[in-house]
Amino acid sequence: MLSLSLHILFLLSETDLTIVQIANSVGYSTSSRLAALFRNSTGLTPAEYRDMVRHK
Known part of the structure; x- marks a missing residue:
């Protein structure tokens, strides 16, 4: 990230x-713009990241 x-x-x-x-x-x-930069840094969209961390 x-x-x-x-x-x-x-x-x-x-x-x-x-x-x-x-x-x-x-x-x-x-x-x-945020979503593109986020995806480039993490490989995930902001929504995918949110879902991942909330469902741990």
């Missing part, structure tokens, strides 16, 4: 904020 913020990981795993809300709160202009 190269340059992903721990804050983004926290928001995905511990809040019910939408991906759009998370993207806006951390300064991305669109959720698709």
Whole structure:
């Protein structure tokens, strides 16, 4: 997870904020930009990551 913020990981795993809300709160202009960077870093979409960490 190269340059992903721990804050983004926290928001995905511990809040019910939408991906759009998370993207806006951390300064991305669109959720698709956040999703692309997230997938490049992790191999997962933000939604896949959220599902994975919540169903452990």
